[in-house]
Amino acid sequence: MPKNPKPKAAKDVASPKVGQTAKRRKASSGKKPPQIPTQGCASYAEQGIPTIDADPMGGLWWQYTVGGTDLAVSPVSPMPADAGIHDLPEPRSAWIVFGSDESFLTDDDLSAFGGSGKWTAGKNVEIGDTLFFYFIAPEKAIHYVARACSEPWYDESWRQWYVAYDSMVRIEPITKADISTMFAEERFLPYFSGAKYLRPDFANRLLVRAKVAFSPFDSARDIALQRVVGRRELGDPKTVSLDDLRRLDSTAFVYEEDVEYYFVEPLLRLAGVGSQARIQRGYDLPKRKTADYAALDRGQKVLCIIEVKRELSKEKEWRNGSNYGQARDNARACKAPGFVLMDRDRIFCFRTVDEVPCLTLDRSSLGSDGLRALRAHILGQGQASASSPPRR
DSSP states (O other): OOSSOOOOSGGGTSOOOTTTHHHHHHTTTOOOOOOOOOTTTGGGGGGTOOEEEEOTTSOEEEEEEETTEEEEEEETOOOOTTSSGGGOOOOOOEEEEEEOGGGOOOHHHHHHTTTOEEEEOOTTOOTTOEEEEEESSSSSEEEEEEEEOSOOEEETTTTEEEEEEEEEEEEEEEEHHHHHHHTTTOOOOSOOSSEEEEOHHHHHHHHHHOOEEEOSSTTHHHHHTOOOOOOGGGOOTTTOOHHHHHHOOGGGOOSHHHHIIIIIHHHHHHHTGGGTSEEEEEEEEGGGEEEEEEEEOTTOOEEEEEEEOSOOOOHHHHTTSHHHHHHHHHHHHTTOSEEEEEOSSEEEEEETTOSSOSEEEEGGGOOHHHHHHHHHHHHTOSOOOSSOOOOO
């Protein structure tokens, strides 16, 4: 095996099965792998949450310390059922992580290792997050659910981010067809080498659907399937008021999906757009492109395209950049008369034929007049003013 192999096939995308890591390391350059950082785990030591180190062959060493006493020190030793995992914070986020047939786990594996291990994941996974394990083989489905119990670390040898997980349970498969039915307008199952972020509402629908088929210990079921609470500081998208939207802290929007879930969709609800048009999330465009949102009339004609970013650069810069170009091109592709480009703080409304916004709104000063102007633009009714209307 070449030095520092870069995974190319699906079998290398997910973490190798327990017991395979050392064999692969022996076949490599023989160098000791980089130390896996313990930042984020050390504060949990007194509670029994594992801290992670690397042995010379690259296998995980789990250390459970309670009162300074090691309960278990061995390569990938099993997680004791009462080692403090109950003290994990509530899951704020959820992720789909991916595997193949070579990384598929049996019930004996789950029992032998107490439902704990490591897996490839994104660098933004947080301790306590919910992990859905989707396999491309032997059956395209979500087969397991677990909780992240460490901060992610980057392995230079495998060139991937990893996270430690615990309380893994096997569920009755939620197949690709099931997921397509549940989320007809969503596209979160292309193959990823790390992890795909799931909005809290999508994650909780999957958790309701999940039926546990095997649990390595009694409390694993409740831990793994705990409801994802999301970002409470951003409020409940279904009931948030206009005043609430104005007061939201910009820094609380961590992902682009947060902007969609906690700002864009409540904004469209408050503007009353849904009463006169159908809002479709993930609208398919030619050349396999997708718009974030499209407003459709009763005849399925596209009235407006909405593109969302977490943060846009300064106006003078983004008007010559890819974000504006993407939104404009998407609107032209479906012959929409207008489009909206927005981030966590600002809303820019454009006619497709124009290069400057016909309406600019700021979330912190948004009022009822601004909502009416936004609704009129999305529905193609009348002409919006060039500046933000006063708040009323």
